[in-house]
Amino acid sequence: xxxxxxxxxxxxxxxxxxxxxxxxxxxxxxxIYALLGENGAGKSTLVKxxxxxxxxxEGEVFLNDKSIKLNSPLDAKKNNIGMVFQHFNLFETLxxxxxxxxxxxxxxxxxxxxxxxxxxxxxxxxxxxxxxLNLSAGQKQKVEIIRCLIGNxxxxxxxxxxxxxxxxETDDLFISLKQFSKxxxxxxxxxxxxxxxxxxxxxxxxxxxxxxxxxxxxxxxKIESLANKMVGENLNTIKKKFNKFKNSEEIxxxxxxxxxxxxxxxxxxxxxxxxxxxxECLGIAGISGNGQNELFQILSGEIITEGTSxxxxxxxxxKLNPRERRExxxxxxxxxRISQAAVPELKIYENVALNNFxxxxxxxxxxxxxxxxxxxxxxxxxxxxxxxxNVELKSQFLSGGNLQKLIIGRELxxxxxxxxxxxxxxxxxxxxxxxxxxxxxxxNQQGKSSILxxxxxxxxxxxxxxxxxxxxxxxxxxxxxxxxxxxxxGILMGGGSID
Amino acid sequence: xxxIEKRNDVSRSIYFLTPVLAIFLxxxxxxxxxxxLGFNPIEALKFFFITPISDLYGLSELLVKATPLCLIAIGLxxxxxxxxxxxxxxxxxxxxxxxxxxxxxxxxxHDGFYVLPIIILSGxxxxxxxxxxxxxxxxxxxxxxxxxxxxxxxxAKLLLDYLxxxxxxxxEGFNFPETRQFSESARMPILFDGLRIHAGIFIxxxxxxxxxxxxxxxYLGFQIKVSGLSLKTAKYAGFKGKTMIxxxxxxxxxxxxxxxxxxxxxPIGQLHRNISPDYGFTAIIVAFLGRLNPVGIIFASLxxxxxxxxxxxxxxxxxxxxxxxxxxQGMILFFLLGSDYLLFFKIKFLGLKKNEL
Numbered sequence: 001x002x003x004x005x006x007x008x009x010x011x012x013x014x015x016x017x018x019x020x021x022x023x024x025x026x027x028x029x030x031x032i033y034a035l036l037g038e039n040g041a042g043k044s045t046l047v048k049x050x051x052x053x054x055x056x057x058e059g060e061v062f063l064n065d066k067s068i069k070l071n072s073p074l075d076a077k078k079n080n081i082g083m084v085f086q087h088f089n090l091f092e093t094l095x096x097x098x099x100x101x102x103x104x105x106x107x108x109x110x111x112x113x114x115x116x117x118x119x120x121x122x123x124x125x126x127x128x129x130x131x132x133l134n135l136s137a138g139q140k141q142k143v144e145i146i147r148c149l150i151g152n153x154x155x156x157x158x159x160x161x162x163x164x165x166x167x168x169e170t171d172d173l174f175i176s177l178k179q180f181s182k183x184x185x186x187x188x189x190x191x192x193x194x195x196x197x198x199x200x201x202x203x204x205x206x207x208x209x210x211x212x213x214x215x216x217x218x219x220x221x222k223i224e225s226l227a228n229k230m231v232g233e234n235l236n237t238i239k240k241k242f243n244k245f246k247n248s249e250e251i252x253x254x255x256x257x258x259x260x261x262x263x264x265x266x267x268x269x270x271x272x273x274x275x276x277x278x279x280e281c282l283g284i285a286g287i288s289g290n291g292q293n294e295l296f297q298i299l300s301g302e303i304i305t306e307g308t309s310x311x312x313x314x315x316x317x318x319k320l321n322p323r324e325r326r327e328x329x330x331x332x333x334x335x336x337r338i339s340q341a342a343v344p345e346l347k348i349y350e351n352v353a354l355n356n357f358x359x360x361x362x363x364x365x366x367x368x369x370x371x372x373x374x375x376x377x378x379x380x381x382x383x384x385x386x387x388x389x390n391v392e393l394k395s396q397f398l399s400g401g402n403l404q405k406l407i408i409g410r411e412l413x414x415x416x417x418x419x420x421x422x423x424x425x426x427x428x429x430x431x432x433x434x435x436x437x438x439x440x441x442x443x444n445q446q447g448k449s450s451i452l453x454x455x456x457x458x459x460x461x462x463x464x465x466x467x468x469x470x471x472x473x474x475x476x477x478x479x480x481x482x483x484x485x486x487x488x489x490g491i492l493m494g495g496g497s498i499d
Numbered sequence: 500x501x502x503i504e505k506r507n508d509v510s511r512s513i514y515f516l517t518p519v520l521a522i523f524l525x526x527x528x529x530x531x532x533x534x535x536l537g538f539n540p541i542e543a544l545k546f547f548f549i550t551p552i553s554d555l556y557g558l559s560e561l562l563v564k565a566t567p568l569c570l571i572a573i574g575l576x577x578x579x580x581x582x583x584x585x586x587x588x589x590x591x592x593x594x595x596x597x598x599x600x601x602x603x604x605x606x607x608x609h610d611g612f613y614v615l616p617i618i619i620l621s622g623x624x625x626x627x628x629x630x631x632x633x634x635x636x637x638x639x640x641x642x643x644x645x646x647x648x649x650x651x652x653x654x655a656k657l658l659l660d661y662l663x664x665x666x667x668x669x670x671e672g673f674n675f676p677e678t679r680q681f682s683e684s685a686r687m688p689i690l691f692d693g694l695r696i697h698a699g700i701f702i703x704x705x706x707x708x709x710x711x712x713x714x715x716x717x718y719l720g721f722q723i724k725v726s727g728l729s730l731k732t733a734k735y736a737g738f739k740g741k742t743m744i745x746x747x748x749x750x751x752x753x754x755x756x757x758x759x760x761x762x763x764x765x766p767i768g769q770l771h772r773n774i775s776p777d778y779g780f781t782a783i784i785v786a787f788l789g790r791l792n793p794v795g796i797i798f799a800s801l802x803x804x805x806x807x808x809x810x811x812x813x814x815x816x817x818x819x820x821x822x823x824x825x826x827x828q829g830m831i832l833f834f835l836l837g838s839d840y841l842l843f844f845k846i847k848f849l850g851l852k853k854n855e856l
Contacts, residue, residue, distance in 0.1 A: 300735065301737060302734050302735060321737040321739070322734075322735060322736060322737030323736065323737025323738070324737065325737070326737070332735070334735055336731070339729055339731060339732070340729065340731040340732055340735050341732070341735065342732070343725060343728045343729045343732050345728050346724075346725070346728065350721070350724075353721065354725065354732065354735075354736040355736070356718075356736070363717075363718035363721070366717050366718050366719065367716055367717055367718070368715075368716050368717060368718065368720075368721060396508075
């Protein structure tokens with residue numbers, strides 16, 4: 001049985017962003033296809049279109065030369081297109097079998113025979129009658145796969161399936177996928193991990209900014225060439241300014257820090273070591289979901305660790321919470337500016353009061369000093385060119401750029417020695433991005449340090465003095481920014497190694 | 500196809516007007532129910548809402564009922580504002596009553612100006628300690644405070660039952676399930692001769708003022724507000740989340756305990772099985788009807804107190820069960836939640852698109 005899947009001239013436009021721009025691709029059964037790209041490259045949108053979750057604005061999908069309409073996930077199922085999402089859609093408290101029978105029309109007895117056949121055929125070892133919550137991430141994923149296999153799929157789409165798996169589970173998955181492919185199922189494998197592409201897939205399509213930039217056989221590709229295509233070659237032209245603080249004192253040191261999370265969707269951090277000098281900007285690159293969130297929280301004190309594991313200006317701060325760390329002149333600008341760094345329902349001056357510590361005198365003897373907070377807020381609004389002077393305005397009425405200026409301003413007006421920021425320009429327009437970049441460069445020139453965790457390589461190469469990459473919760477070695485190229489970053493971000 | 504969208508900007512005046520709308524809708528709903536039962540709806544509503552407060556005695560009764568409701572609801576507003584769901588105020592009220600009542604019995608036949616304050620304080624302390632159980636279990640063992648606080652209500656009720664039947668029952672009481680009458684020095688002073696309104700109302704008013712001060716003028720209040728809006732932000736700002744959970748539960752428990760001790764030293768004057776007609780649960784409605792705002796809660800407590808009185812009058816004049824009061828309370832909550840939903844979300848009716856047919 002031969003299956004041919006073709007997408008033709010697919011476009012999908014979201015407000016402010018072209019997610020898919022005339023994407024055309026062809027797939028045939030017997031091969032495993034990789035769809036490779038950074039976050040926001042448009043892979044997920046394409047996959048959602050193929051699985052009926054999102055409708056394209058333009059373009060068509062052909063299955064075996066017949067145009068098919070995919071208006072809902074049910075349509076995809078009818079056309080034998082199976083999909084395993086990154087996050088599982090399982091009822092934790094129901095048994096494996098109950099989960100499988102929920103969306104199946106087959107009678108329970110027949111279904112059990114069918115499922116047992118699948119288990120035997122692919123050598124899956126799962127007890128069908130235990131609740132799903134007792135399964136490991138890898139086993140849960142197998143349940144999802146079995147659910148697809150019940151429907152006899154012609155096409156199986158896997159969306160970043162290894163992000164929650166251990167190495168061993170990943171190997172197992174690859175063996176299964178190769179077997180499915182031999183059995184004639186067309187497999188589309190979405191990933192940003194370069195190694196996986198090379199070890200698993202036969203063909204690779206690279207997407208960037210909503211467009212397909214290359215389609216090739218994986219035999220012809222190397223990690224470097226794929227990294228270049230994924231990140232884009234035009235990036236290593238902008239260069240960081242000269243930094244005169246190269247030999248200054250060390251202000252932050254993290255040694256042998258480990259973090260193990262109870263939450264399976266969080267990333268564990270392993271053996272973290274880094275040091276930061278006065279006036280320096282350390283960039284931390286990586287594809288999102290590799291531990292940046294956890295690293296930011298460890299730096300900000302939202303996750304508390306052992307006291308000695310983090311030294312800031314020769315003081316142990318690992319055990320301190322964010323407010324206490326602010327007393328030591330640290331400042332933090334988190335990634336989620338809309339619901340974490342500020343509260344949309346609060347007024348500007350109330351949001352300013354979030355960055356509160358003893359010397360700010362916002363709260364004297366437990367009472368609110370509204371006048372002081374408002375004065376302070378006015379100063380932030382004017383010093384950081386926020387487009388309003390009304391401190392009573394609810395912050396939900398600020399544009400993304402103005403909100404970010406307010407947040408950065410709030411964090412910087414106290415002249416902190418270290419600013420940690422996480423994707424500070426995410427989703428902003430060019431003007432605001434420039435303003436934030438200039439501000440970040442300025443604080444380094446004033447002798448203040450910064451750590452920039454970002455998924456935007458462009459930004460990292462422009463602002464950092466030294467750069468390292470975080471991959472699966474581990475930091476690469478820290479490199480001087482002038483020796484780093486986009487290509488090198490791409491390799492490290494995809495889990496490759498350079499010498 | 501129907502689409503539900505969040506409204507971005509909700510005007511503040513409408514936000515405080517929807518409770519009025521909810522009450523209006525409740526009246527209409529009540530009229531319909533009375534009509535179906537075969538009464539003249541206007542007459543029935545008059546019996547329910549006007550007759551009870553048409554004399555001084557009625558007004559005093561209204562305040563007697565509103566006093567505990569307002570006090571408990573104020574306490575609950577601390578919890579609810581910070582996303583802590585204390586459903587067990589009834590249990591905290593009863594436990595406060597038990598502790599306060601126990602102390603009152605201890606001071607039986609004891610005179611002195613210090614007796615009543617000691618009883619009141621021990622009642623508040625009792626409620627506070629009882630509320631700390633769900634708070635500590637939540638912070639240190641990740642239990643769900645809704646379940647724990649709710650189940651503790653039954654623990655407190657059964658404990659009270661045991662005490663009034665067993666060890667604390669009145670030696671001269673012919674085995675009735677009740678304690679001795681407290682002595683005069685252990686009773687709340689009555690404000691007017693012949694009326695039941697007592698000094699507990701001042702405790703409530705002082706608590707309202709203090710709550711307003713704490714909620715709007717202090718760092719603690721600011722932390723409660725931020726945590727209620729976004730726990731992520733509270734964590735990022737470095738607020739001590741666990742301490743705060745315990746503090747709001749303590750405040751809320753103390754208020755419920757005060758309400759309990761106010762009841763037994765005020766209108767009741769002893770401990771028996773039914774020291775509260777579910778004030779602790781009804782106060783949840785009061786808190787939300789008053790928009791968790793101290794002033795709003797005062798008005799809400801008066802209105803809900805009226806449903807208690809109305810139910811009694813209706814029972815007498817219309818021969819309907821007094822549980823109609825709970826029907827009205829239920830309707831108020833129902834219409835309030837309904838109008839809130841429409842306040843925060845808009846419903847769009849979209850035509851069917853061709854390709855969806």
